[in-house]
Amino acid sequence: MNRRDALSRVALLVGGSVIGAEAFLSGCKTATKYGESLNFTPEDIAYLNEVAETILPATDTPGAKEAKVGEFMTVIVKDCYEEKDQKTFLEGMKKLDEASTKKNGKSFMESTPQQRHDLLVDLDKEAKDYGKTKKPEDPNHYFSLIKQLTLWGYFTSEPGATKALRYVAVPGRYEGCIPYKKGDKAWAT
């Protein structure tokens, strides 16, 4: 039940989808093409790791790259996503890079950490706004999918669950009211 809670909590974060087509007609001459198929390449995974790391970077706890979130995303998209979301995700991998070229004049991988951060702040807002008017039958916003997978993958990974959060595999007992002070980590499950 806790795992399901975690999933539905992440699901709350999914907004909607799709940038207007005009936003990514420019650029497009980058050397690397991402998301060509569901047979994700090492370049795809490296790129997704950097996107995830920008969303959840290393602080005094490990970041999403150390948690191998890029690889997790590809597994879930391939094995668990419905076809419609698979398409949105693959196209989104391209759109994100095109948005980088448009905003920063270079590909996502060539951008500085600050440029990457600023880009994703824009996309985060765009996805949130899209979610406000999204109808149920509309596709999800690609960045919502990427962000949802990043959060799910990270907080259920070993570094995420045991270092960013707290995790006890076999609690052995239940206590319904124990002291909590601001800053104490949440339980992972």
Place this chain on the structure above:
Amino acid sequence: MAGDTLNINNKAAANNTYDAIVVGSGISGGWAAKELCEKGLKTLVLERGRMVEHVKDYSNTSKDPWELTHHGGKTLADKSNSPIQSKCYAYNEVSGHFFVNDKENPYNQVKPFDWIRGYHVGGRSIMWGRQCYRWSDLDFEANMKDGHGVDWPIRYKDIAPWYSYVEPFVGISGSIENLPQLPDGHFMPPMEMNCIEKQVAERIKKGFADGRTMIIGRTANHTVKVGDRGPCQFRNKCHEGCPFAGYFSSNSATLPAAMKTGNMTLRPFSIVQEVIYDKDTKKAKGVRILDSETMKTEEYYAKIVFINASTLGTTHILLNSISDAFPNGLGNSSGQVGHNLMDHHYGVGATGESDDFADQYIFGRRANGVYIPRFRNINEATKQKDYVRGFGYQGGGSRGRISIEEGIGGQYKDDLTEPGKWGFGIGSWGEHLPYFENKATLNKDKKDKYGLPTLDIDCEFKENEKAMRKDMMNSAAEMLEKAGLKNISTYDSNPAPGFCIHEMGTARMGRDPKTSVLNGNNQMHEVANVFITDGSCMASSACQNPSVTYMALTARACDFAVNELKKGNI
């Protein structure tokens, strides 16, 4: 098929002869096996699915989330192979192998009906919800008083000693409450309510004059050891099978007890096609099975037969057991077999949150919640105008992780590592009346891969349930308001019948052979050595989770059957 019997020589027949046969190894079949074996009967337990060995076959349940390929998530293959099963709350990456492949095990939904199944040794006792509530005379007298269905041939006093008999072996944790509509049982120490639950319980008690109360759930999770089983480790992974035997299942409890006697033969991969009826003795001679590995049929014989194949499985066997004496199915002169199918209607309730207890948290994962026993139509003062019977609530409070929609970067990540507000929610389980037209019938035109007819299931909730549902939702919100919760929202996910996994009623008990299939001892009116003690025996559904009632009825019927056998009556 009669010719098959002739080809079996005497020695082979002797080898296939037992004192008793139990069809099914789930929660009631496990009890029948234990009781009959402990009473000294050589017992053959037939299970249609594969072997599941306690602990050894609970694969992957000790893995951490990150050790699972999909961190627990369902795959497209899960959804495509088992579109119905995979909707179940208990289905995940680890527990999925305990649910049937829907494609390979078809049935026909005349109206939407979600049939959740586990075909393996232990059946759904591995994935069950473990909530255990006694019934009271409010339930056993209901049919007689309002005229729906037929009168139960038993009352609380008949089953009470048998609840007392099974409960200590099951190992149920719970609190003593002295509520007439929800009798106390023999309980292990109750689990603890958390901060928000204690507050809500207190405020509900103060806020309502009708005596309604919120108690800790009564669950077959063991708070102390039962023999060598348990105690519960508060992992909340019960549906995956428990390596600590922290909850009751056939695999952890009844089947090992039966095995210990030396009297049990357990035969997996044995699909019972039919019960063989002997018109001369007017008794069942045994059963014919299909071995799903060899695809060969075989016959087994016994003095008594317990059918515990689960409500719809038992229905299938009865309807498929055709003879000159019973052209419409074994013991079905009443025409009631397959009819009066019930479930509980649920998936409706309310949730809210609280700003209190920001300095309090939880340790451990309690696989249990709170329970609000029925408070409608329990006396004149609580009588409702627009529906009969009633409902209870299950739910609970928790403090989950914080949810922040917008954010990117290190601060966002660190903010996400804290708990959020306390939340609280309750969902309702309502009684489903027995309607003759809610039924399962054999479809001989659509066969399964074993060449057996499939079931057509035609079941719905009607006006009484719909009227009750409104109250189920509104009362949930009203209680949460009285409890001082904020951001209260209601929901009604309107699940189809079957989805509550409490299907029952298709071979009901009753006083009159003309209108019922079983008598007050779960014995077939028309075939004295056949007993049915799974959910199909139920004459009404009440609103409590039914398993512990099946267990008590099974132990009681076994006691009766063996006494009758000793007296030479069967």
